[in-house]
Amino acid sequence: MTRLPVPTLPAPPVGVVGLGQLGGSLAAALVAAGREVTGWDVDPAARDAAAARGVRIGRDLGGVVVLAVPLPAMAGALEGLGVDPAATVTDLGSVKTPVLAELGPALGGRYVGGHPMCGTERSGHAATDPGLFTGARWALCLEPGTELPRWLRVAEVALDAGAEVVPATAAEHDDAVAAVSHVPHLLAAALAAAAGEAGPLALALAAGSFRDGTRVVASDPAFVTGMVQGNAGPTTAALSRVLGQLARPWPELVAAGHAVRAAAPAGRRPVRVPLDRTALLALGRAGGAVTGRLAAFVEGHLPGPG
Amino acid sequence: MTRLPVPTLPAPPVGVVGLGQLGGSLAAALVAAGREVTGWDVDPAARDAAAARGVRIGRDLGGVVVLAVPLPAMAGALEGLGVDPAATVTDLGSVKTPVLAELGPALGGRYVGGHPMCGTERSGHAATDPGLFTGARWALCLEPGTELPRWLRVAEVALDAGAEVVPATAAEHDDAVAAVSHVPHLLAAALAAAAGEAGPLALALAAGSFRDGTRVVASDPAFVTGMVQGNAGPTTAALSRVLGQLARPWPELVAAGHAVRAAAPAGRRPVRVPLDRTALLALGRAGGAVTGRLAAFVEGHLPGPG
Numbered sequence: 230m231t232r233l234p235v236p237t238l239p240a241p242p243v244g245v246v247g248l249g250q251l252g253g254s255l256a257a258a259l260v261a262a263g264r265e266v267t268g269w270d271v272d273p274a275a276r277d278a279a280a281a282r283g284v285r286i287g288r289d290l291g292g293v294v295v296l297a298v299p300l301p302a303m304a305g306a307l308e309g310l311g312v313d314p315a316a317t318v319t320d321l322g323s324v325k326t327p328v329l330a331e332l333g334p335a336l337g338g339r340y341v342g343g344h345p346m347c348g349t350e351r352s353g354h355a356a357t358d359p360g361l362f363t364g365a366r367w368a369l370c371l372e373p374g375t376e377l378p379r380w381l382r383v384a385e386v387a388l389d390a391g392a393e394v395v396p397a398t399a400a401e402h403d404d405a406v407a408a409v410s411h412v413p414h415l416l417a418a419a420l421a422a423a424a425g426e427a428g429p430l431a432l433a434l435a436a437g438s439f440r441d442g443t444r445v446v447a448s449d450p451a452f453v454t455g456m457v458q459g460n461a462g463p464t465t466a467a468l469s470r471v472l473g474q475l476a477r478p479w480p481e482l483v484a485a486g487h488a489v490r491a492a493a494p495a496g497r498r499p500v501r502v503p504l505d506r507t508a509l510l511a512l513g514r515a516g517g518a519v520t521g522r523l524a525a526f527v528e529g530h531l532p533g534p535g
Numbered sequence: 536m537t538r539l540p541v542p543t544l545p546a547p548p549v550g551v552v553g554l555g556q557l558g559g560s561l562a563a564a565l566v567a568a569g570r571e572v573t574g575w576d577v578d579p580a581a582r583d584a585a586a587a588r589g590v591r592i593g594r595d596l597g598g599v600v601v602l603a604v605p606l607p608a609m610a611g612a613l614e615g616l617g618v619d620p621a622a623t624v625t626d627l628g629s630v631k632t633p634v635l636a637e638l639g640p641a642l643g644g645r646y647v648g649g650h651p652m653c654g655t656e657r658s659g660h661a662a663t664d665p666g667l668f669t670g671a672r673w674a675l676c677l678e679p680g681t682e683l684p685r686w687l688r689v690a691e692v693a694l695d696a697g698a699e700v701v702p703a704t705a706a707e708h709d710d711a712v713a714a715v716s717h718v719p720h721l722l723a724a725a726l727a728a729a730a731g732e733a734g735p736l737a738l739a740l741a742a743g744s745f746r747d748g749t750r751v752v753a754s755d756p757a758f759v760t761g762m763v764q765g766n767a768g769p770t771t772a773a774l775s776r777v778l779g780q781l782a783r784p785w786p787e788l789v790a791a792g793h794a795v796r797a798a799a800p801a802g803r804r805p806v807r808v809p810l811d812r813t814a815l816l817a818l819g820r821a822g823g824a825v826t827g828r829l830a831a832f833v834e835g836h837l838p839g840p841g
Contacts, residue, residue, distance in 0.1 A: 346742035366740050395739055405740045408733035413744040416722050418792025419780035425795035426776050427714035429822030432799070433701055434672050434708070435715040436652040438751045442719040445744045446792040453793075454786045468781070470732050474725035475774070480760045486724025486752040487759075489731035493738070516735030 240264060243386055244290025244316070245297055246306050248275040251321050251348055252297025253357035255390055257282040261359050262389040265292075269310060275354040282359070293386050295343075296320035299452075300459055304331045317379040319343045319386070323406065324460040325370050325399035333372075341383045342370035342399055344406070345392055352449065363391035366518060368406075370399045371506050381504070384519060393518035396509035407463035412471055414445050414453050415464070421446045546570060549692055550596025550622070551603055552612050554581040557627050557654055558603025559663035563588040564696040567665050575616060581660040588665070599692050601649075602626035605758075606765055610637045623685040625649045625692075629712065630766040631676050631705035639678075647689045648676035648705055650712070651698055658755065669697035672824060674712075676705045677812050687810070690825060699824035702815035713769035718777055720751050720759050721770070727752045 245256040248270035256268045260283040268284040270276050276286045291313030296306045300322050312318075318340050322328045325342040332340045347365040367387040371380060384394045397405065421443040424431050445453075457464050474482055500517065502508050512519070551562040554576035562574045566589040574590040576582050582592045597619030602612045606628050618624075624646050628634045631648040638646045653671035673693040677686060690700045703711065727749040730737050751759075763770050780788055806823065808814050818825070 346740050366742065368740055395736070397736060397740075401736060402740075405733060405737035408730045408737045409741040409745040412729070413726060413748040415781065415785065415788060416726060416748060416777075417744070418789045419777045420719060420722060420792070421795040422780045422788065422791035423718070423773065423776040424714045425791070425798075427711060427773065428820070430701070430703055430707060430820050431711035431714045432795075433819070433822040433824065434652050434674055434703075434711045436672070438719040438723070439715040441747045441750045442722060443792070443796065444747045446789075446796045448793075450786075450789045450793040453789045457785050457789070467729065467733065470729035471722075471725045472778070472781070474728045475721065475778070479721065479763050480756075482721060482728065483724045483752075483756045483759045483763070485728035485731070486726070486749070487754075487756045489727040489738075490749065490752045492731075513739070514734070514736050516739040518739065 240385060240389075241292030241317075241382060242267065243292055244268070244294040244312070245279075245284070246270075246290070246294065246310065247297035247302075248272075248279040248284070248354055248357075249297065250352050250354070250356040250358075250361070251345070252295065253279055253282075253354045254359060254361040255295060255297060255321070255345075255386075256284045257357055257359040258362055258390040259386065260284055262391075264386075264389055270354070272354070278354040278357060282357070291316045293382050294318045295386070296322075300324065300328070300455060303328055315339075317341060317382055319369075319383045321345055323410070323456050325368070325402045327459055329370070329372065329399045333374075338374050338376040339379060341375055341380050342372075342402075343383060343387065344368045344402060345387065345390075346406075346410075347392075352452070360391070362387070365392045366395050367392035368395045368397050368402045368513075370402060371396050371510055372398060373506075375506070377504065377506065381522070384522075388519070388521060393520050395518045396513040398510065401510075401514070403460050403463045404467070407460055407467035408470070411457045411460055411464040412467045414448070415457060415468060416471065417443045417445045418453075546691060546695075547598030547623075547688060548573065549598055550574070550600040550618070551585075551590070552576075552596070552600065552616065553603035553608075554578075554585040554590070554660055554663075555603065556658045556660070556662040556664075557651070557667070558601065559585055559588075559660045560665060560667040561601060561603060561627070561651075561692075561696055562590045563663060563665040564668055565692065566590055568695040568697075570692075570695055576660070578660070584660045584663060588663070597622045599688050600624045601692070602628075606630065606634070606761060609634055621645075623647060623688055625675075625689045627651055629716070629762050631674070631708045633765055635676070635678065635705045639680075644680050644682040645685060647681055647686050648678075648708075649689060649693065650674045650708060651693065651696075652712075652716075653698075658758075666697070668693070671698045672701050673698035674701045674703050674708045674819075676708060677702050677816055678704060679812075681812070683810065683812065687828070690828075694825070694827060699826050701824045702819040704816065707816075707820070709766050709769045710773070713766055713773035714776070717763045717766055717770040718773045720754070721763060721774060722777065723749045723751045724759075 242265040245252045245268040259266045267287045268279045289311040294316045298306045345367040548571040551558045551574040565572045573593045574585045595617040600622045604612045651673040
């Protein structure tokens with residue numbers, strides 16, 4: 230990964246709403262990266278934990294405002310807070326089309342949906358880890374109405390946290406995470422439940438393949454249920470693809486699964502991509518990610534909220 | 536785990552046929568545990584590697600003879616070797632009913648089927664690891680015709696290698712491993728293949744749940760195909776149970792999977808089990824394992840081949 234020169238315009242402040250595992254980790258990572266971060270959480274203990282990591286605590290937020298709250302709380306997350314009307318607003322929710330539908334009408338081009346592909350089975354501010362985003366992929370949505378300078382400001386936040394930015398539309402994102410996150414949670418649950426039917430002897434003989442295949446069932450069931458139901462259409466479609474694969478003759482199925490793993494390209498090839506929506510989305514569709522940016526591309530041209 | 540006093544009768548020698556990852560690791564572990572081990576492999580490089588770990592190389596085998604060869608080679612594994620007609624014969628194959636059907640008629644009560652639940656995606660003598668069996672579960676079959684003193688001699692071999700012995704019938708074993716090993720391999724293949732259909736963006740966003748759920752697709756496809764086809768009936772039944780789970784409403788499915796994980800008992804309770812088939816099988820069915828044995832139970836009573 231090549232981190233390229235930072236832009237010459239000053240980075241805007243960051244406001245983080247919700248200081249649980251994701252928001253608290255992000256705020257701490259950005260403080261460590263030298264960003265000015267203000268955070269807020271309804272829980273005083275979460276505020277205290279963030280303050281101890283150098284996060285300024287307050288309700289007045291501007292620059293890039295990150296909504297790090299559960300999906301059901303997203304619509305009301307800004308209530309009672311003083312948010313700069315010019316601020317760019319992003320979120321960390323695990324589905325993007327529903328959040329876009331909820332926040333888009335009010336925020337318009339100021340809203341940039343995001344989803345960092347990290348987090349653990351743990352949750353809450355006690356699970357805060359400033360290294361949580363290091364090397365993680367962070368999907369960042371580019372809709373037809375997205376203002377590109379705002380998208381770049383959010384991308385910088387993700388890059389400063391140590392992540393790599395994958396450009397995608399909200400719909401593309403939701404289809405992709407259905408295949409690689411939501412359906413895996415359902416398969417893990419089905420595998421564990423079926424092994425439970427098989428009985429204690431089966432569970433006693435469970436070794437690597439079962440432990441790997443069921444690790445995520447340790448996640449909070451309410452969280453997982455909310456996640457798959459919040460992305461019901463794409464998850465149903467992705468599950469159908471899996472069931473279709475399971476109906477193939479086993480030699481074909483096993484070979485097809487192995488081939489996907491074996492075809493994964495070794496290493497990574499640096500590329501320079503023009504800063505336009507079409508080119509960025511093509512990068513994401515090709516399995517690429519943004520790892521930095523050239524100052525020249527934005528020098529003097531960022532009209533963002535910073 | 537409480538390792539109890541060893542029996543007062545001398546442990547019989549061990550012969551290991553096939554010195555690849557499993558056989559080579561077992562031979563090395565037993566040498567380290569002070570057992571007298573003779574090994575054989577058709578590959579001179581495998582013989583040399585075993586010899587370097589203190590394994591005597593030869594074709595004359597007695598005591599407990601372990602067939603550590605692939606399933607298709609099992610029936611002919613003893614051809615060309617000089618095996619004591621009183622020897623107890625066991626194997627490490629991943630299915631037990633077909634091997635019992637193959638070896639049982641000729642060997643009768645002298646055959647004790649076994650299956651250590653370990654091994655990695657690697658194979659061959661270069662993947663030898665004397666610690667491979669440490670803490671692993673090792674299923675050991677108790678059929679109506681199994682001679683219990685011979686079963687104990689094989690159990691001692693597994694215990695000496697660092698494993699814990701799970702008593703089961705061959706049919707029970709095959710049903711159990713279908714649920715916790717063979718079906719997980721099929722689900723991992725289906726998940727990987729379906730994500731491949733979803734495309735590079737999906738694979739680029741793949742994080743923990745996908746990596747965990749597809750790790751085993753790195754295994755050799757021919758090995759995996761042989762494994763599931765060699766246990767086709769139980770694997771089909773176990774897969775049907777998984778498909779039945781996947782047809783449930785998602786909140787129910789997620790809760791059921793989580794409950795199996797959450798219900799796993801913390802810790803372990805030492806028990807003493809009489810040395811009879813019914814009691815040992817009950818231990819296995821309850822999810823327990825044999826971790827050692829009292830000398831008194833066998834003192835002077837082992838008519839085995841040692």
